[in-house]
Amino acid sequence: MRLCLCIFVAFLLAAQANLRGRAYTLQRSEANRAVRWNKKSIRFALSDSFFVAPNVRADRAEIVRAVRRALARWSAETGLHLGLALSSTQSVSSSASSGDGINLITVADAPENLALFADEGDLAGRTRVFFNPRSGAISEADIALNPNLLFSTDGTPGTFDLEATLTHELGHALGLAHSAVLGSIMRPRLRMNDARESVVDLRQLAEDDRAAARALYRPNAEWGSLMGKLLFADGGPIFGAHIFIEEAATGRVIAGGITREDGSYRIDGLPAGSYNLRIEPMDGPIELGEIARSSYAPNVFRAVASERPIEVAFNSATEFNAKLENVAPKLNPRLLGLTAHLSAVPLSLVPGRTYTVLIGGEGLDEVVAASSDSPYVAVEEVRSQGEVAGLSLLSVSVRVDAAAPVGEYSLRLQTMEGESAWIAGALLVHRPAPIALGAAEIPDATDPIWLD
Structure with a gap:
């Protein structure tokens, strides 16, 4: 029997992940290794439950296109080949097992799927990841969308966007946890479409998501790192601080990270360049409990900014340390x-x-x-x-x-x-024009091959 653990990661409204705080963040094994795939080609199986589910307001071709677009985004950033097949399998693998070898995407109202949402019925999706507890190597990842919530591909009010939800859950399936950058696809929440505004523009990967993908799957020579430690003036560590960096020339947010219980942090996957650094408490809009659980309470301090830009180079780590005053924020x-x-x-x-x-x-x-x-x-x-x-x-x-x-x-x-x-x-x-995805810009809507 394979030595395997499974973890759950969830999206929307009140999601929490039982993970150590880290950059963007990444899932971690018991040995503090990154949870990731060790192979270059991964095939996901789309359950035929999507084509008959009354809560999915889209036709067969639209569903297949949405899944393929979501896969293409992550494939472009990770360099992995993320394939798609169809399956008559309805249920995710049991957490008591080591998996069935199928990376399933399902929306069926099967008992095992429904059990994922038993205590959190307002979550749109959950991902169950099977991995080796020592090496962190993923052996299977199953995605279940909530059978009791509505999904669409066209911004229908009162529904969740199918493509945005799948893009988020696929991030979990590849090893990412939640991010404290509000514009990240890996943020803990996705709002429902409503008559005033739809979320179809929020399907894309943010720079923070791209940095996470590079850190997990691209060679070190293609990116740089930022690392260091945050302490109070008395020498005590600052836990649960959100550190994010902005491109000095444009002000765009490039990546973020969260300090560990000893005050240390590390953000990998960064393009070489000049960045302005900001440090803030995680007291909203995204709170620490939505990303990481810990026996430690997050520390209290006021947001600060670096006095000068910080330079990051390829294949090297830049160190930035800081000491802050223990003063509660009013703002x-x-x-x-x-x-x-x-x-x-x-x-x-x-x-x-x-x-x-x-x-x-x-x-x-x-x-x-x-x-x-x-x-x-x-x-x-x-x-x-x-x-x-x-x-x-x-x-x-x-x-x-x-x-x-x-x-x-x-x-x-x-x-x-x-x-x-x-x-x-x-x-x-964003710009209203379609964002090119290479050959996947207009994905094939024909059925993938069947696994069974």
Whole structure:
């Protein structure tokens, strides 16, 4: 019998992963090895339950295209060949087994699938990963979408986007856990489509996701690393801090990481370049409990920024250490939106347009200035909007330059006394034109081969 462990990773609303905090983050084995595939070709099996499920509002061709697009995104970044077949198998493998050798994607209301959502019925998907507890080598990954929630491929209000959900769950199947960068496809939550705004623009991989994919599957010579330790002034470690870096020239968020219990962190998979570093507590919009469980409570401190850009080179590690004051933050933005419908998901913006962004949280009545770290994003007209349900509200005007590069950008709020808070990767700048995926730009909608 194979020596194997399985872990669950989940998406949406109140997801938590039983993992150590690390960059972006990655799943870890008992021996603290990265959980990853050791082979270059992996075949996933799409259960025929998708073609008859009453909760999937899409025809057969649209479903197959959505799955193939999701696979193509990760294939392009990892260099893996991610194939697709069809299967009559309905159920994920039992956690008590070592797997059945099929990397299943299913939406069937089979008992084993339903059991995954027994205590968390509002989760859209869960992934069960089987791996060697010593080496971290994945032997099987099964994805189940919630049979009791609605999915679509066209932004139908009241449904979850099938393609975005599958892209997220495939990230788990490849070894990624959740990210604290709001614009990442691996963020803990995906909002439902509604009549005001759909999430079809939020299907793409962020730079943070690409960095994670490189770190897991690309040769070290193709990327660099950032590592170090965060301590308080008295020498105590800072656990659960979110460190994220922005491209110095554009302000785009490139990757993020989370400090471990000893205050250390490491972010791999970085392109060579010059970066500005920001450090913030994980008190919202994404909280530490949504990414990592620990017997340690996260430490309390105020957000800070590096004084000068940090240089990262290929095939080497740059060290950045810092000591912070143990001072509780007053400023804590938690939610945002383009309408009064606020949530903890990124805002989809188009270059050349101006938007009114509403932000909710604690201490926002003390904000006197808002900005972006990018020359392509102008933030103006900070206005208090009162208080609702215990949260103070403010609105800002955000103008995206017509030449803004596609990517994820942050919002920065400041108070009169000088306290700052960032919403990392909150602004997802995209262009309405289709994003090329090479040969998979318009995926084949014909049926894959059958496994059984």
